[in-house]
Amino acid sequence: MEITLNNAPATTVETACLVLGVFEDQALAEPAASIDAASDGSLSKLIAAGDINTDGQQTVMLHGLPGVSAERILIVGCGKADRFDRVSFQNACMAAGKVLREHTVTEAHICLAELPVESMDAHWRTRQAVFAFDHANYLYTTTKPLKDGKAQPLAAASFSGGADLQGALEEGIGLGIGFRTARELGNLPPNICTPIYLAKEGKRIAASYDNCSVEILKRRAMAELGMEALLNVGQGSSNPPRLVVLKYQGAAAEEKPFVFVGKGVTFDTGGISLKPRESMDEMKYDMCGAAAVIGAFEACAQMQLNVNLVTVVAAVENMPDGKAYRPGDVIGSMAGKTIEVLNTDAEGRLALCDALTYSERFEPQAIIDVATLTGACVVALGHHASAIMTHHDDLAAELEQAGAKAVDRGWRLPIWDDYQSQLKTPFADMKNIGGLPAGAITAGCFLSKFTEDMRWAHLDVAGSAWKWNANEGATGRPVGMLTQFLLDRQG
Numbered sequence: 001m002e003i004t005l006n007n008a009p010a011t012t013v014e015t016a017c018l019v020l021g022v023f024e025d026q027a028l029a030e031p032a033a034s035i036d037a038a039s040d041g042s043l044s045k046l047i048a049a050g051d052i053n054t055d056g057q058q059t060v061m062l063h064g065l066p067g068v069s070a071e072r073i074l075i076v077g078c079g080k081a082d083r084f085d086r087v088s089f090q091n092a093c094m095a096a097g098k099v100l101r102e103h104t105v106t107e108a109h110i111c112l113a114e115l116p117v118e119s120m121d122a123h124w125r126t127r128q129a130v131f132a133f134d135h136a137n138y139l140y141t142t143t144k145p146l147k148d149g150k151a152q153p154l155a156a157a158s159f160s161g162g163a164d165l166q167g168a169l170e171e172g173i174g175l176g177i178g179f180r181t182a183r184e185l186g187n188l189p190p191n192i193c194t195p196i197y198l199a200k201e202g203k204r205i206a207a208s209y210d211n212c213s214v215e216i217l218k219r220r221a222m223a224e225l226g227m228e229a230l231l232n233v234g235q236g237s238s239n240p241p242r243l244v245v246l247k248y249q250g251a252a253a254e255e256k257p258f259v260f261v262g263k264g265v266t267f268d269t270g271g272i273s274l275k276p277r278e279s280m281d282e283m284k285y286d287m288c289g290a291a292a293v294i295g296a297f298e299a300c301a302q303m304q305l306n307v308n309l310v311t312v313v314a315a316v317e318n319m320p321d322g323k324a325y326r327p328g329d330v331i332g333s334m335a336g337k338t339i340e341v342l343n344t345d346a347e348g349r350l351a352l353c354d355a356l357t358y359s360e361r362f363e364p365q366a367i368i369d370v371a372t373l374t375g376a377c378v379v380a381l382g383h384h385a386s387a388i389m390t391h392h393d394d395l396a397a398e399l400e401q402a403g404a405k406a407v408d409r410g411w412r413l414p415i416w417d418d419y420q421s422q423l424k425t426p427f428a429d430m431k432n433i434g435g436l437p438a439g440a441i442t443a444g445c446f447l448s449k450f451t452e453d454m455r456w457a458h459l460d461v462a463g464s465a466w467k468w469n470a471n472e473g474a475t476g477r478p479v480g481m482l483t484q485f486l487l488d489r490q491g
Helices: 032-038 044-049 086-102 122-137 162-189 194-208 219-223 228-234 282-302 348-363 376-381 393-405 417-423 441-449 481-489
Strands: 001-005 018-022 058-061 070-075 107-110 158-159 212-217 243-251 258-268 309-320 366-371 384-391 411-412 456-460
Touching: 001 162, 018 032, 018 086, 032 044, 058 086, 058 417, 070 086, 086 107, 107 348, 107 481, 122 158, 122 162, 158 258, 158 417, 162 282, 162 384, 162 481, 194 212, 194 243, 194 258, 194 282, 194 309, 212 219, 212 366, 219 228, 219 348, 243 282, 258 348, 258 411, 258 441, 258 481, 282 309, 282 366, 282 481, 309 348, 348 366, 348 441, 376 417, 376 441, 393 411, 393 417, 441 456, 456 481
Parallel strands: 001 158, 018 070, 018 107, 107 158, 258 309, 258 366, 366 456, 384 411
Antiparallel strands: 058 070, 212 243, 243 309, 384 456
């Protein structure tokens, strides 16, 4: 989608569709007030008659209003003005964007960024509007192309604003690109999106930006490093594992980087601890942590942020086979710690622990791992928030604030030492599951054993990165939180 700014008065913009927002409990604000005046009070009359529903996310398409250059006007209800916060704003933008995606129009002019949103300035409103419409405009077409004669997504959109908002526009475009990459990777079928495919995606991104590079570690290199935990997860699969290491240099070479680590289990059968057949097809989404850190990396590169960033993806497929690792096995790790495997379906933490140890070499300012790690996290937080776990209060606050600003929210869960006793075993340094109580937290505690000397946080995105038993597919989260975290750390 081509995205531009247009500072002309809303009444004079020649477009197939003009997008406006209205509140339910106050007089029309600009630019809706100008449209109303130019059309002899048409909007006010329609609202009074109940033909325009001003409740949140409700939409109506109007045609041929007099005194207005636009062919159509899409009105989106915004609910009560005093409750119109960042989430409400993004929801309104998404609702309008989805209508346009399914409509015959292929271009539009959007005025929603002129609506007041709590304490957020025009830069934030424009950025989030650009992102939200791009996000809503996404359709998966790789294995299901659009049919001729069907409505097409928007090809072009302009947003109200002048040159002073160009930076906001570029941030919104960067966020959109990052989210699209993450969503597309998550939505691809597992016979396409294998560990080797993720490595190719890393190469594509690195080749697109002059200050990016990539290194791909294959099985032999990982074995030489002692990545026994990661390699055990993939040894039952005919698709070989890969460790994908992307590097972005946007600051001085001597400045320590941030490191994002992603769980890239491209398909998870559960291994020998085989999952039930219901919804096993959705285990293609078990690499959404990797998709998110790759998407955040691309967003960072697109925006050319003034930071250094390393993204490490542990890409592997977990399959049952004669060579697959078993419940009861005791395996090693790059950190030299031994692990008793009680459940081969708790595989993500095994792949991540070696990737986290590998990441120590970069001496990061902070290291954040992202994983669709536990169903227990979905039970705890549903699909609305990513779980944040860390021993560092300041890092937790930074991530929570970034998530709130990006409307990609997280909620902190404890990883107190009290929970560590659930990982004790007489046969190894630890076991890979802690039992039913606090399953998401004990998974975080497991990872904490491999990050003791680092400023580290774990994001469990099992509920936020995709929605169980739904047709919406991958969400791209937490690309927003991660990218905002980097935006806040610039310079």
